[in-house]
Amino acid sequence: MVMLERIINIVEKFWPVLLKGLGVTMEMTLISVLGGFILGIVLALSRIYGNKFLRIISTGFIEIIRGTPLLVQLFILYFGLPPYGFKPSPFTAAIIGFIINSGAYQAEYLRGSILSISRNQMIAARSLGMTRKQAIIHVIMPQALRRVIPAWTNEFIYLLKYTSLAYIVGAPELMAQAKFIASRNFQFFEVYLVVAVIYLIVILFFTWLFGRLEKKVKIPGLEWVR
Amino acid sequence: MKNNPLLRVMNLKKRFGEKEVLKGVSFNVKEGETKVIIGPSGTGKSTLLACINQLVNPDEGEVWLKDELITQAKDMNKIRQRIGFVFQDFGLFNHLTALKNVMIGLTKVKKLDKNVAREKALEQLRKVGLEREADLYPAQLSGGQKQRVGIARALAMEPEIILFDEPTSALDPELIGEVLYVMKDLAESGMTMLVVTHEMGFARSVSDEIIFMENGYIVEQGSPEKLFKNPENERTRQFLNKLSELYGEGD
Ligand SMILES: Nc1ncnc2c1ncn2[C@@H]1O[C@H](COP(=O)(O)OP(=O)(O)O)[C@@H](O)[C@H]1O
Ligand SMILES: [Mg+2]
Numbered sequence: 001m002v003m004l005e006r007i008i009n010i011v012e013k014f015w016p017v018l019l020k021g022l023g024v025t026m027e028m029t030l031i032s033v034l035g036g037f038i039l040g041i042v043l044a045l046s047r048i049y050g051n052k053f054l055r056i057i058s059t060g061f062i063e064i065i066r067g068t069p070l071l072v073q074l075f076i077l078y079f080g081l082p083p084y085g086f087k088p089s090p091f092t093a094a095i096i097g098f099i100i101n102s103g104a105y106q107a108e109y110l111r112g113s114i115l116s117i118s119r120n121q122m123i124a125a126r127s128l129g130m131t132r133k134q135a136i137i138h139v140i141m142p143q144a145l146r147r148v149i150p151a152w153t154n155e156f157i158y159l160l161k162y163t164s165l166a167y168i169v170g171a172p173e174l175m176a177q178a179k180f181i182a183s184r185n186f187q188f189f190e191v192y193l194v195v196a197v198i199y200l201i202v203i204l205f206f207t208w209l210f211g212r213l214e215k216k217v218k219i220p221g222l223e224w225v226r
Numbered sequence: 227m228k229n230n231p232l233l234r235v236m237n238l239k240k241r242f243g244e245k246e247v248l249k250g251v252s253f254n255v256k257e258g259e260t261k262v263i264i265g266p267s268g269t270g271k272s273t274l275l276a277c278i279n280q281l282v283n284p285d286e287g288e289v290w291l292k293d294e295l296i297t298q299a300k301d302m303n304k305i306r307q308r309i310g311f312v313f314q315d316f317g318l319f320n321h322l323t324a325l326k327n328v329m330i331g332l333t334k335v336k337k338l339d340k341n342v343a344r345e346k347a348l349e350q351l352r353k354v355g356l357e358r359e360a361d362l363y364p365a366q367l368s369g370g371q372k373q374r375v376g377i378a379r380a381l382a383m384e385p386e387i388i389l390f391d392e393p394t395s396a397l398d399p400e401l402i403g404e405v406l407y408v409m410k411d412l413a414e415s416g417m418t419m420l421v422v423t424h425e426m427g428f429a430r431s432v433s434d435e436i437i438f439m440e441n442g443y444i445v446e447q448g449s450p451e452k453l454f455k456n457p458e459n460e461r462t463r464q465f466l467n468k469l470s471e472l473y474g475e476g477d
């Protein structure tokens with residue numbers, strides 16, 4: 001039972017550090033998901049409803065971001081830009097990277113969701129005299145956003161886990177703290193086990209929370225075809 | 227009342243790529259009149275209705291609403307408020323209750339106060355017999371109820387004319403009656419209506435004139451008695467015979 005003792009010891013001794021790391025992880029995740037959400041809406045709407053210029057820009061952006069590894073994006077932001085005069089802190093670099101990355105993915109989820117809304121919804125809205133913008137805001141988006149919640153839950157979980165990459169550029173999130181602790185007591189297995197459990201608990205909590213949100217905004221009588 | 231043309235369609239043409247769907251269609255709808263359009267499927271009836279309120283842009287020809295040339299309208303959104311549209315597949319907004327479906331045009335397009343809009347919407351739902359279903363969502367309604375909400379939604383905008391595109395074609399036979407009943411009521415109250423339908427009973431008893439369309443042309447138009455009793459065109463006779471075989475005489 002050495003392992004259990006060690007684990008209890010780690011939690012007792014290092015919980016403030018772990019909590020701080022978790023705080024940074026959560027902060028990065030929430031800011032990135034929300035930033036990515038806004039970016040994703042802009043990108044998805046531009047790609048579907050934009051003029052040719054906007055369509056090319058947003059499509060290009062989405063495909064480039066989705067076509068390159070997140071780690072490469074983070075390295076470009078943190079190590080690649082300073083010579084050109086942009087010197088972000090590790091935290092800022094990570095956040096910018098995550099927002100850009102998540103924005104591209106969220107844009108595609110949302111785009112799929114918007115395209116799955118039957119065309120008759122737009123036509124009916126226009127027949128009432130709504131402008132296209134009004135139809136998008138009042139008819140298309142309220143339905144598309146509901147449909148995107150499951151994909152969005154996945155994105156949130158991915159992002160929460162991917163923030164662990166930020167330790168590589170030196171942001172003081174949960175993984176960085178774990179590395180710091182392990183480098184002092186050399187109990188790698190136990191330290192990372194504790195960290196894994198923390199991630200798991202947080203993820204289970206948010207999965208439950210989004211499940212509730214989905215139920216809450218569900219349209220009565222309507223089953224989305226997934 | 228039934229004299230001034232409220233809607234004038236002149237030489238309307240539309241092609242989709244290679245396929246010419248409307249090949250020069252002209253007709254009038256007078257105020258208070260109910261006109262029925264019949265014709266085989268794929269003939270361009272839906273395209274014709276969509277061209278009238280320019281959900282589809284016609285290639286050639288003119289559409290006049292009263293004394294306005296709406297094919298050249300600067301603000302088509304304004305014009306569409308004056309032309310109701312009832313869809314074959316209902317086109318109800320899935321995320322809104324029946325009441326909100328009827329209200330949304332009033333609040334977002336006409337910018338009416340919420341309470342005023344609610345009263346007006348409830349009044350329309352009452353008219354189509356769905357006051358008690360006001361808080362149900364489309365997915366909770368039967369097809370007939372959905373279509374009646376669709377009609378209430380169009381009516382609430384106080385349009386000058388309502389276009390119906392096969393309003394009962396998606397319904398189970400036992401639900402068709404309730405929708406036709408509402409439409410008949412509307413016609414009798416003096417609403418101007420242009421109705422694409424295969425319901426011959428409705429065409430016979432309610433319409434002032436029937437237009438028979440085929441392959442992008444109007445083949446023949448005239449009063450129900452004339453078209454049913456002695457059509458000028460052989461194609462008209464054949465089509466009407468086929469319809470009565472399929473759907474019955476409808477009385
Ligand atoms: N948006 C469109 N793009 C291409 N072809 C279309 C489009 N809408 C209709 N059509 C074609 O136009 C023809 C007439 O269609 P429609 O007006 O729906 O006929 P109807 O309502 O009389 O059945 C059909 O051959 C149909 O395939
Ligand atoms: Mg049709």
